[in-house]
Amino acid sequence: xxxxxxxxxxxxxxxxxxxxxxxxxxxxxxxxxxxxxxxxxxxxxxxxxxxxxxxxxxxxxxxxxx
Amino acid sequence: xxxxxxxxxxxxxxxxxxxxxxxxxxxxxxxxxxxxxxxxxxxxxxxxxxxxxxxxxxxxxxxxxx
Amino acid sequence: xxxxxxxxxxxxxxxxxxxxxxxxxxxxxxxxxxxxxxxxxxxxxxxxxxxxxxxxxxxxxxxxxx
Amino acid sequence: xxxxxxxxxxxxxxxxxxxxxxxxxxxxxxxxxxxxxxxxxxxxxxxxxxxxxxxxxxxxxxxxxx
Amino acid sequence: xxxxxxxxxxxxxxxxxxxxxxxxxxxxxxxxxxxxxxxxxxxxxxxxxxxxxxxxxxxxxxxxxx
Amino acid sequence: xxxxxxxxxxxxxxxxxxxxxxxxxxxxxxxxxxxxxxxxxxxxxxxxxxxxxxxxxxxxxxxxxx
Numbered sequence: 001x002x003x004x005x006x007x008x009x010x011x012x013x014x015x016x017x018x019x020x021x022x023x024x025x026x027x028x029x030x031x032x033x034x035x036x037x038x039x040x041x042x043x044x045x046x047x048x049x050x051x052x053x054x055x056x057x058x059x060x061x062x063x064x065x066x
Numbered sequence: 067x068x069x070x071x072x073x074x075x076x077x078x079x080x081x082x083x084x085x086x087x088x089x090x091x092x093x094x095x096x097x098x099x100x101x102x103x104x105x106x107x108x109x110x111x112x113x114x115x116x117x118x119x120x121x122x123x124x125x126x127x128x129x130x131x132x
Numbered sequence: 133x134x135x136x137x138x139x140x141x142x143x144x145x146x147x148x149x150x151x152x153x154x155x156x157x158x159x160x161x162x163x164x165x166x167x168x169x170x171x172x173x174x175x176x177x178x179x180x181x182x183x184x185x186x187x188x189x190x191x192x193x194x195x196x197x198x
Numbered sequence: 199x200x201x202x203x204x205x206x207x208x209x210x211x212x213x214x215x216x217x218x219x220x221x222x223x224x225x226x227x228x229x230x231x232x233x234x235x236x237x238x239x240x241x242x243x244x245x246x247x248x249x250x251x252x253x254x255x256x257x258x259x260x261x262x263x264x
Numbered sequence: 265x266x267x268x269x270x271x272x273x274x275x276x277x278x279x280x281x282x283x284x285x286x287x288x289x290x291x292x293x294x295x296x297x298x299x300x301x302x303x304x305x306x307x308x309x310x311x312x313x314x315x316x317x318x319x320x321x322x323x324x325x326x327x328x329x330x
Numbered sequence: 331x332x333x334x335x336x337x338x339x340x341x342x343x344x345x346x347x348x349x350x351x352x353x354x355x356x357x358x359x360x361x362x363x364x365x366x367x368x369x370x371x372x373x374x375x376x377x378x379x380x381x382x383x384x385x386x387x388x389x390x391x392x393x394x395x396x
Contacts, residue, residue, distance in 0.1 A: 001318055003135055003173060003271040004289075007241060008297060015116060015124075017296050022119030024292040025268075032284045033272060039171065039318065041135060042119035043073060050213060053220030053240035054265055054303065058213075067186055069139040069333055069371060070157075074165060081248060081256075083164050088251030090160040091136075098152045099140060105186065105369065107333060108251035109205060120133055120171065139373060147314060147322075154317030174317035175271060182345060185352030185372035190345075199384055201267055201305060201337040202355075206363060218362045223334075226354040230347050231338060237303065237384065239267060252331055252369065279380060279388075286383030306383035307337060 002029045003041045009059055010046035018044055068095045069107045075125055076112035084110055134161045135173045141191055142178035150176055200227045201239045207257055208244035216242055266293045267305045273323055274310035282308055332359045333371045339389055340376035348374055 004025045022042045029035040049059040070091045088108045095101040115125040136157045154174045161167040181191040202223045220240045227233040247257040268289045286306045293299040313323040334355045352372045359365040379389040 001173065001273060001316060001323065003175070005269045005271075007267040007269075008293075008299070009265060013297065018116055019119075019124055019127075020296045021292060022124060023122050024296065025289065026119065026122045028285060028288040028292075029272075032281050032288065033277065035272070037121045040120065041133065041173065043113055043135070044117040044119075045113075046117070047241055047243075050216055051242040051244070052265060053217075053224065053242075054238065055235045056221050056224045058217055058220060059265065061217075067141060067184060067191065067371065069373070071137045071139075073135040073137075074161075074167070075133060079165065084248055085251075085256055085259075086164045087160060088256060089254050090164065091157065092251065092254045094153060094156040094160075095140075098149050098156065099145065101140070103253045106252065107331065107371065109245055109333070110249040110251075111245075112249070118133060125133065150314055151317075151322055151325075154322060155320050158317065158320045169319045172318065175311055176315040176317075177311075178315070179373055179375075182348055183374040183376070185349075185356065185374075186370065187367045188353050188356045190349055190352060193349075199305065199339060199382060199389065201307070203335045203337075205333040205335075206359075206365070207331060211363065215362050219358060222358040222362065223355065226351060226358075227338075230350045230354065231343065233338070239265065239305065241267070250331060257331065282380055283383075283388055283391075286388060287386050290383065290386045301385045304384065307377055308381040308383075309377075310381070 001039045005043050007045045067105045073111045133171045137175050139177045199237045203241050205243045265303045269307050271309045331369045337375045
């Protein structure tokens with residue numbers, strides 16, 4: 001019955017990448033903890049770079065500085 | 067002081083349904099735990115079906131297969 | 133496929149109350165959104181009153197003042 | 199390594215306010231807990247007023263009544 | 265900068281299993297999204313089986329019925 | 331109506347530090363967003379260092395290496 005929540009910035013995550021994250025997280029629960037995939041949820045939250053901060057700054061600003 | 071977070075897929079949840087979820091969750095806290103509704107929060111997150119996985123697959127794909 | 137997270141203070145929530153919360157939240161998803169209870173998760177977090185704040189104060193302190 | 203999640207209603211939070219929230223939360227972790235800002239995350243979720251309930255009602259409705 | 269939260273029931277998750285979950289989730293972020301592991305957080309919450317419900321029932325009860 | 335969740339490792343956070351975090355987060359919501367403290371919640375989760383990973387490793391291991 002695991003529930004996995006993945007939060008990443010919304011910088012162009014593709015359908016294929018989302019599918020790969022869901023598959024990979026679910027496989028990990030099956031392989032490591034012997035969980036049933038039918039009741040393993042993976043929820044991906046894509047967060048605007050204005051709304052994610054690290055080291056005092058918005059990621060939007062960090063990207064501009066890179 | 068309960069905080070309730072309801073995550074569902076974004077498949078056309080109506081205003082009336084949202085209001086019913088908020089009322090129902092709040093009433094449950096009042097009835098079961100004698101909590102004060104004035105400090106009971108209910109937050110509904112509507113998740114894109116691309117971003118919710120179950121049984122290795124995106125819900126978008128599951129809906130197509132149904 | 134709903135996921136519901138209920139956060140309450142850890143002030144003696146009983147087995148019966150937990151069961152009632154789980155039943156009530158699940159029933160709400162079935163009645164309001166026609167969801168399948170077999171894939172409806174309810175997770176209850178009991179938070180220490182030292183770790184919950186409201187109106188600038190820990191709930192522990194609010195309880196002493198009541 | 200703190201992770202701070204701030205949920206507020208989506209009622210026109212500006213860039214400057216978001217930056218101030220990120221700075222303020224990070225500074226609190228540094229000042230109070232001596233944490234490293236380079237590994238302090240702040241994630242802001244802006245919730246639609248239809249999706250936030252308090253005292254049995256949607257915030258959308260509460261705003262109309264004010 | 266991903267943040268991954270894994271919620272599982274507290275049914276004897278070992279140190280090795282926790283380490284494997286952390287490694288696996290982090291590797292997924294690196295492989296699929298090219299994220300920096302130095303700023304990838306994985307937080308595991310172990311939930312009491314009394315506090316996790318599925319299909320109207322506490323997991324504690326489901327385990328007894330198995 | 332803000333809800334703020336602070337997750338930190340459980341490395342001896344004191345009552346005074348918890349109170350300072352609650353006060354600081356609430357003050358930030360009042361000062362920056364003009365929110366009502368009476369409906370501002372702060373919830374602190376203290377996470378076991380075995381259950382928090384960064385850069386592929388458990389924080390427990392990182393602390394031993396320091």
